[in-house]
Amino acid sequence: MLFSCDIELPPNLENVDQSPVSKTEMVKAYTEIDSQLYKSFKLDQKTFMLEKGIFLRFRERITCKLTNHSFKIGQLNQDFPRHDLIGFDFDATICRAFLELYGKAQNNTLTDEEKKSWLFFVDSIDYTRFSLEMSRPFYCEGTIVKKYKNSNIIKIEWNDGEIEQVKLSLNKSLSYLEENESFSAYVKRNRFDQTSLIESLIPIDDTNSSIDMNDVPVIELPVYRELS
Amino acid sequence: MENTNEFSQPPLFERIIRISADIEDELYLSGMDEWVEFLQSIFPDLFHEKKKEWKISISNNEVAFPIINEEETTLSILHRFWSSNPEEKEPEWCVQLSPDRLILNMRNQGWDDSRRFPNLVDNFKIVHHAWESIFNPVKKNMSLQYYNILNEKTLPQYSDQSKCVNLGKILAYFEHVNLPNNSSFTPYHECKFDYIKKAEDSFDYYISFILKNIEDSKPLTSTMTLYVQSILNNDLPIEPKMNTLHELLIESFNTYLSDEAIKSFQE
Structure with missing residues (x-):
């Protein structure tokens, strides 16, 4: 015998006073x-x-x-x-x-x-x-701005300056990172320009990443002079 | 909590709890793998069945005969997750899922009624928690249904020589109906009573009692279903709701059953 799962659907209690008698009846069948x-x-x-x-x-x-x-x-x-x-x-x-x-x-x-x-x-x-959705994910870098206790949301600042709250379920590795820690990943955006996929996430050692070229000391190279 | 002194030996075959809800298509499809994984963790012998559900629309043409409206005929899939393969072992649990509902069925083996309402509540809380976190449903209403089997095997004390159950002795409504042998099923081919009651939590509860014969059943069998439904939204906790549904269902049993049946089911 089958498990029973439905009886004739009762009226929606919210509309019980105004439900008109329908001339159309919906019947459910579970056999072919x-x-x-x-x-x-x-x-x-x-x-x-x-x-x-x-x-x-x-x-x-x-x-x-x-x-x-x-x-x-x-x-x-x-x-x-x-x-x-x-x-x-x-x-x-x-x-x-x-x-x-x-x-x-x-x-x-x-x-x-x-x-x-x-x-x-x-x-x-x-x-x-x-x-x-079919387009390939692109390379991106981001920093964890805020982690919330007992929440599946995390706040990220992307390298283009955009701050976004994303679900931890997008990539479990996000929960292993600490606040202010940076990472690189391949990311997809949806039609609302929200992150819909984060994969191949790797933490970045801040000392080696996103190098500000202004901080790089300029080394004076010796001037090459052709010997005459 | 269930009062265990009440109906310790009812002809109860199955208890069913159900939440109607809306789940977004994408969440439903994306969450299915995680859902199956979760169910496998509680039912190691999980058996997944995709059951076709046909919705057929019949228009009652006042002039001629009813017409099947093919435009409205739809096919959807109901996922049934049995606690064991029904072809190998009679399952005790079944979780049913579609984008518009979650159902948990609990059945007892051999009519011993060893699993009772608190067992249903305990397991439903676990299943409901996973369902909520995976699918993020928008809940609409909740129902509790008790499905009883009435035949000479489940109610030998009410069966006569013709192997018919004497419904006149079981149901208060038929106590004073003078029937041949006072036992035949035939006049009760199908009957249904519905009413709406406001409970202590000030919500309306729709209560339904359905008596049906199973055609060509041997021994001749009727089903007696008690059904209680109420509004549920995402802000309302489910456990108090389940308890209220259960209290009303037991109250409803007391209303429909004869004094003699109440006494014998309590023994």
Whole structure:
């Protein structure tokens, strides 16, 4: 017997006095539906994760079309056997299809059929955000300005003078550093210009880093004179 | 705390606690690995099942027949984490997760009812703490559900020769209903009572009692579900809320059960 997890949803208590009697009823089913009854359905999930920090964000829910023997995901140029719907992993299929097409698009090797599928992705997802997340991290130096007790936030001053509060969860090594200690790392920024990734963090010995050229003593070199 | 003198032998199959919430898509997807790692630390034999959940919209056309609205038919995935592989060993715990809810199911083996409400509270506090820190949910409401099984195995003292449970003797509402043999399940194919009660914490509590037959079950089996739900937000501590839900649920049991059933479940 299955674990029970839902009963018919009770009314939202906040709106109990004003909830009108709905003519539409939502039914939940946990067994496989009889797919012969349906010509299409939508995926509830709109965001898919390619890897940590990189997402495919669809603007609308993806519609899946069913035919007698197969089904289609959105405008992807690929048919899946209808009986595969049981246990089908939509996450893996969509992410894999995207990565394959992305790789081919980068190399300009898309076939005409693949171009249609690729256009489906480009038209449906937030491509600007994806491109930003897909960009490689850049080298950066920073200094710990403030550590807070019992908090997962830490204040950093970046070498361009910007002060930012970041979550310790971005890189555990941040918690090992002390206040006023400097570090170098590879960093990514999100669309709000906030740090979204810190990796390869290494503490910097302050005596060797960020050398102020004004402090470097000027050494008078002997003037070279050609012997006549 | 649960009054252990009350209902020491109820036909209780499963206790379920649930929080409805909103989790951001990105946090939900990014936190899944950490979540599985956490659950593996408390359930070493963890079994992860991705359960499809179909939401089907049926419009009641007043003129003709009901119509399935395909535009509204959606498929989502409910992650079920069993404390053991259900095909190898009957699991005692199940954690269910989707972007809109967290559910903890606790089931007892062999009807011994050795795990009780405090066990559910203790484990839910651990699970809830991890869920909060990994997914940063915006909580909306909380519910407690007790799922009872009524058949000749769980209630032999109320079963007759036809192997039917005499619901008229168990439920106060049916005590005075004159039925053939006073025992048949058929008239009680499904019934539901709902009401809203304001509790001492001044919040409204939605209380529901549902009696349902399991079709084609052998022995003939009914389920009796008691369900209590209330608003929950991120500022409200969960433990007092769970205790209030539980008090109201026990009170509700007392309302629906006959005096004879209350007495026999307390023995």
